[in-house]
Amino acid sequence: MALRHWITLAVLVLLAVMPPVFIWMGNPFYVDLATRLVILGIAATSLNLILGYGGLISFGHAAFVGIGAYAVGIPAYHMLYGGGEAVASFNGMFQIPLAVAVSALFALITGAICLRTKGVYFIMITMAFAQMVYYFFISIEEYGADDGLVIDMRSQLPFIELDEPLQLYFFCYASLIAALLIVRTIANSRFGMVLQGAKGNNERMVTLGYNTYLYKLTAYVISGAMAGYAGALLGNFTTFISPEMMDWSRSGELMFMVILGGAATTLGPLMGSAVFIIIEEVLSNYTIYWHLPFGxxxxxxxxxxxxxxxxxxxRGRDGK
Amino acid sequence: MSAELEISGLNKSFGGIKATDDINLAVTANELHAIIGPNGAGKTTLISQLIGSLRPDTGRIVFRGRDITRMPAHARARLGITRSFQITSLVMEMSVLDNVALAVQARDGHSFRFLRPARAVAHIREAARGYLEQVGLGPRADAPTVALSHGEHRLMEIAIALASEAGLMLLDEPMAGLGPEESALMVALLKQLKGSRTILLIEHDMDAVFALADRISVLVYGHVIATGMPDEIRFNHDVRHAYLGEE
Known part of the structure; x- marks a missing residue:
């Protein structure tokens, strides 16, 4: 096995083993950290599908995460305070599919427009749509506007108690494994080849007969849906959502993670998230300007x- | 013989410049039709309109009896029109084999297939290897595209055009930048292909053109000033005046 594969294995085993050890050592705080890492890892992995493999520099990915989180928070809110009968629910089997569906729909609508543009325009318009969602939630008083919304009750799931930190963690961890496998499988499939071909040379792919727009849009929707899923997890983890989660700087952080860890690699985004979390944790103890060394x-x-x-x-070992 | 490709009254202007000026041209099935003309005569502009990356202002393009004037590029490719690029246009990040495999994959049904690894689809990989061997790049199949020489890239362009099994191949200066030996190789390769499909060849290398073409059209300032057999063109007064240079 190549060094890369050993590292992949080591990282995934480490992530599976460490949290129970933290609990055993009486350091539950680190479980929280690991949970956040894993959730960000899923979001970054979803972004990697379009940014890494598709070459689509989407600067609005946090919007999908935010939408996913609100899809947990809003039904829970209505369940407690009445109104919104159509969506009121504590049931995770409703909330999580809702998060995926709404973010996929948002990706379909915005992607259909954004993908008509290229380069810098694409970056700008994806960011503009994300900011639109950001201001949309800021303007809704009922859901806390810019103060955010406390999620009083986590998603209710059969067999899993998300109020238990370890159970929540392993639910996220299993989701991460699934996300990594999904993106990896798609990237290596015929669809993925077309997507990567279009990233390298769109005109060539069109000349070969591929309607690259449709391929990119499909990838965009899959990516958005996965980010929405990550958002649903994030909402359950923080039990609080605010528009700030969708700010453009959050989208930027996700991009950082993908690029830092290695775009168009299976594990890169997760590694990027790990570095991000560690740096944030360590450096923010010393200075509030911890973004600087990160930059x-x-x-x-x-x-x-x-x-x-x-x-x-x-490169170090495989000579590749 | 029926016309495979019929161009009538084609016009395209960029601002005040007429890049394509009332072009009428019929290319018959399985002929190798060369288009020559000085730099800036609008040869690549013509190809771009045929392939669908540029919209003509007026006029009609008919391929096998079907009006394709307004058809998007990817749909034309599916009908069986392909091009090679004057400036090498490959997916540099991928391997040589991957590049050709994408061309094979393009005519193997749709590619909205998400599960099976594409590199494990044997019939696609083997077909792609076959095309690479046909142009003499068999041993280079697994190399990264970026590592190949310019001449090899030109050959890859041909392999990809072959792999798309198109009925009509638009070759935009396949000899551009090739050394004498590589050019000879390319001419030999095109000779082999000749007769099995329709080829519209744009080329500056006159030796190659006269060696290969069944018919030649001369394009000057976006207008076709003459069409004929190589010998007719060679001795055509207007052509000599406009292009080959009076001797």
Whole structure:
């Protein structure tokens, strides 16, 4: 097995083993950290499908995450305070599919428009749509406007108690494994080949007879739906949502994670999320300006280590 | 013989410049029809309109009896029209084999298939290898595209055009930038293909054109000033004046 595969295995085993150890050692705080890491990892992995494999620089991915979180929060809110009979529910079997469906729909509508543009325009318009959602939720008084909305009750699921930190964690962890497998499988499939071909040379792919627009749109919807799912997990984890979760800087952070870890690699986005969480945790103890070293690191990666962390690892041993 | 491709009254202007000026042209099935003309005569503009990446202002393009003037590029490709690019246009990030495999995959039904690894689809991979061997790139199949030489890239372009099994191949200066040996190789390759499909060849290399073409059209300032057999063109007064240079 190549070094890359060993690292993949090691990271995934570590993520499975560490949280119970933290609990056993009486450090539940680190379980929270790991949960956040895993959820961000799912969101970054979903972004990797379009950013890494599709070459679509989407600067509005946090909107999908936010929509997913509100799809948990709003039904729970109505269940407690009345109104909104159509959506009122504590049931995770309703909330989570709702999160996926609404974010997929949002991705379909905005993607259909955004993908008509290219390059910088694409970046700008994806960001504009995300900001639109951001201001939309800021303007809704009922759901807390810019103060946000407390989720008083986590999603109710059969067999799983999300109020239990370890159960919540392993639910997220299993989701992460699924997300990694899904993106990996899609990337290697015929669909993925077309997507990557269009990233490298769109005109060539059109000349071969591929309607690349449809392929990109499909990837965009899958990616958005997965990010919405991550959002539903995030809502359950923080039990609080606010429009701030959809701010453009949040989208930027997700992009950082993908690029830092290694775009178009299976594990890169997760590694990027890990580095992000660690840096944030360590450096924010010393300074509130912890974004600065993070930014410098990103510049270093872009300049000196194309392919991100996974690129460095792969080059080191596989000669690739 | 019936016309495979019929172009009538085609016009395209960019601002004040007439890049395509009332072009009428019929290409018969399985002929190798060359288009020559000085730089800026509008040869690539013509190809772009045939392939669908540019919309003509007026005029009609009919392929096998079907009006394709307003058809999007990917749909024309599915009808059996392909092009090679004057400036090499490949997916540099992928391997040589992947590039050709994408062309094979394009005519193997739709590609909204998400589960099976594409590189494990044997019939696609083997077919792609076959086309690479046909152009002499068999041993380079697994190399990254970016690692190949310019000449090899030109050959890849041909392999991809072959792999799309198109009835009509539009070849935009396949010899561009090739050395004498590589050019000879390319001419030999095109000779082999000749007769099995319709080829519209744009080329500056006159030796190649006169060696290969069944018929030649001369394009000057977006207008076809002459069409005929190689010998007719060689001795056509207007052509000599406009293009080949009076001797």
């Amino acid at each position: 410098l690191m990103l510049i270093a990666v872009v300049l000196f280590a194309r392919g991100g962390l996974m690129g460095v690892i792969g």
